[in-house]
Amino acid sequence: MEREQALQIVKVQLTEHRYEHTIGVMETAIKLADQYGGDVQKAELAAIFHDYAKFRPKEEMRQIIIEQKMPEELLEYNGELWHAPVGAYLVEKEAGITDDEVLDAIRYHTSGRVGMTLLDKIIYLADYIEPGRHFPGVEEVRSMAAEDLNLALIQSMKNTIQFLMKKNQPVFPDTFKAYNSIVKNSGG
Template sequence: MLCNEEMRKGILSRLKGYRYQHSLGVERAAVWLAGKYGGDPEKAAVAGILHDITKHLSPQEQLNLCEKYGIIPCTVEKSEPKMLHGKTAAAIAREEYGMPEDVCTAIACHTTGRHGMTLLDKILYLADYIEETRDFPGVEKARELAKVDIDRALLYCYDQTLTELVARGKLIHSDTIAAYNDMIRQGVRWRDE
């Protein structure tokens, strides 16, 4: 067992307000996606409740955790330290909760994606995007695609994220570009052709 009830309660006690509700929503969505696409529901569930465990921390606290755990932020992460919460949450999952490496990797890339995503990586990224408390333009389309094809849904999420970042004049993490390009190279399409 990866996460007994006592450990789960301890993890959830570190989450407050919206982040608490969001993490429970991600847990439920991840378990659903794991069931639908042949993933491990236990790993999906624990990744769901751990994925944002450090998101509430200040930029300096994120950087302090990076130093503590030997995480070297890239240029984009240095200018947008909130992006580090995936990597710092993965470090906490590994060091404090003894989570297996595949769970930690999924947590680490849940914000940016990455080239060569595993099924668990995809499940967590998509669950974070579509969970029930999310309410933004395009989320319903992502939910519809998630019912049909996880790769199409994932590519749609990347497409929406990249479009939003460009529109807002934000830096784009190289892992997000690599994730998007990886899906395109595999021939994945989300638009009806």
């Protein structure tokens, strides 16, 4: 699917602000893929569609999680996580994208997972560091991303986990597992 076609499909699903975020994620994902030897076309496509389901009604997302036999554990955590796995399902169903790597990068862009692929890492990190993001710690992760993808990923996950803990919010277990996996595999 060509960039312009993908962007037109996504644009009607998003607010103007979220569409601008998507463009930033796309541009960042392309740079990261180019820098780290990833598939630039897949990175571009996954980035464009990563927030496809972001503004779907919570009840619709809840039903899809149940009907598609996604881990119901998702329903016990913040609804902000839901748009990623639901988005992967809807992107396949509604936009006709069937590339498993692209769909997985969309599916895990909020939680991460054990054994993240290069594309998973690129989309997770691009979403975190795109130029429109402004929050404590993002500049440090941007700098790290220019030097070491895994170290940047570790820091972004650490920041997210600490943020949730400071707010007394539960942390989705897959995020802890992803963090641990990347730390172990990058030599600590």
